[in-house]
Amino acid sequence: MNWSAVNFDWNHTRTFLVTAEEGTLSAAAKALGLTQPTLSRQVSALEADLGITLFERVGQRLVLTDSGMELLEHARVMGDAAMQFSLAATGQSQQLEGSVIISAGELDATVRLPKIIAKLRREEPGIDIEVIVTNAASDLKRREADIAIRSFRPTQNDLIAKKLGEEVIWLYGTKDYLEQLPPFKDFSELTDIQIIAFDRSNMVSDRLNQQGWQLSKHNFQLITSFQLLQLELCKEGMGVIFFPEDMGDKETSLVRAFEHMGPVMKLPIWLVCHQELRTSLRVRRVFDFIADEFSQILNQ
Amino acid sequence: MNWSAVNFDWNHTRTFLVTAEEGTLSAAAKALGLTQPTLSRQVSALEADLGITLFERVGQRLVLTDSGMELLEHARVMGDAAMQFSLAATGQSQQLEGSVIISAGELDATVRLPKIIAKLRREEPGIDIEVIVTNAASDLKRREADIAIRSFRPTQNDLIAKKLGEEVIWLYGTKDYLEQLPPFKDFSELTDIQIIAFDRSNMVSDRLNQQGWQLSKHNFQLITSFQLLQLELCKEGMGVIFFPEDMGDKETSLVRAFEHMGPVMKLPIWLVCHQELRTSLRVRRVFDFIADEFSQILNQ
DNA sequence: TAATAGGTATGCATATTCGTATGAATTGGA
């Protein structure tokens, strides 16, 4: 086998990739845990190696040349392969020590996870836990997280998912707010109710309208995807929120709205992890632990 | 974007790949132009990084562990991407200086190429030429060569090929050898002729038998894929050889056999190069140059 | 216009990595 084609500094390609994606050397340096001068020199070295100008130094910014654009495509492929390699390596690791990254939404992160993590840390002090709190689904393939807690079943088939149970969702509001609503026999009469919602998509209103509501934009005048703010706004009597049963019932200032009509919806809770990581002792330990604890909470 | 997954030493992965493929650290070191102790340390560092034992040190040999096997698959993907990157980089290079690797068979390398290369070197002293002499078709995709001279049209569609012309092939032998053959009216009577052939495949005999010959194993008692040896054996009167017209006619000790029957076959000559390299000034220069000179030789 | 913020390139001391030399262990063959 002739290896001359791979006999160049792969780290320089890595630097090129991250620099091109991040846009600046400084940002890339931060991402890679190196310094800007180092990356500056590495990019220069790569350019000298290849005999190609990758970046045009225009003003304060580096702009990819056409050649750079072309090569970036290949560097991306290499980067993806590197991620796969890293992922597989983590999966192959049979060491219980090390870190596990968990992705969760705000509510899970602030309410349900703390006790679980505390208990896990007591049982497995060798496992470091990093929690990424985000509404967006972290990319498990890029190992932004090792384990994710999600309310939908992932579609990618290289992910393994376990359904932990179902969250019962009610509408919650302050007693005062709910009492000042006009009496009604049917949801369709609640034309003035304020629902503090996640975003401007019609998903929520469509769903409720199917159940007999008649909601329009006027019912969604407070929007935030930050659920803890939703909660506080609700406590201030600004409207009702969707909230899981187990958490909402603990909020003494809130009560279930329209309890006699039953819960407004149920959301599944999935624990997801990359298939490659199934073989990792450490990730598996955390995965199983969270699954157990979560199930206990949901089915108590 | 989270780059933590790519933030490891890619060169160590490269070392792992080459070491695993080559089998030993020493061989890998030679292939990479590094030393064995360096690779030894890099592999150890990678193992420490990943927390995985990649190789089992059994005796003097490194044997891949199961985890290593698993990871090797991913490393290969990364290596392939690296080759593509390197290939594209060479193609993007707009420098005329640098090296070009030409793959050719022995005959072309010893007879036709020297003058072409000499002329090219005079015109383009900045271009270094490396010639790989081999019967096997070099893998252009792995950049074992940039340009190859072949007698068949390549099938891969990411290669570009130019037909330079056709080689007229005659059987040649010494006058003495040919005269001692029994007189014949038809090729089928030449049951005792010795043909010095390339290999034990039936390709040649099948082809000639289609033309009326009746050849069997007895007619191929001297086998060598080294054509210059074929030539020398032929000069010694050991049999006849297939030889291109332009070269054979210059051999004063040889004559065309059965000239009245016409040439025994015609072989196309293709000049091949990877598509990515089409954009390289340097490779293109050499490609066009060889194409011109070769055509002149063949069509003179 | 001047000040600030954010970016890249360069000089220098330092840390890391590499190559040479060497040793230990194993294999293969005389």
Add this chain to the structure above:
DNA sequence: TCCAATTCATACGAATATGCATACCTATTA
């Protein structure tokens, strides 16, 4: 059984890459 040839691991001086401090440039803002 012994010797030669490989192969991997380790010690130490040398080469290389890195980080810090800094200079310099550009765009934005007061």
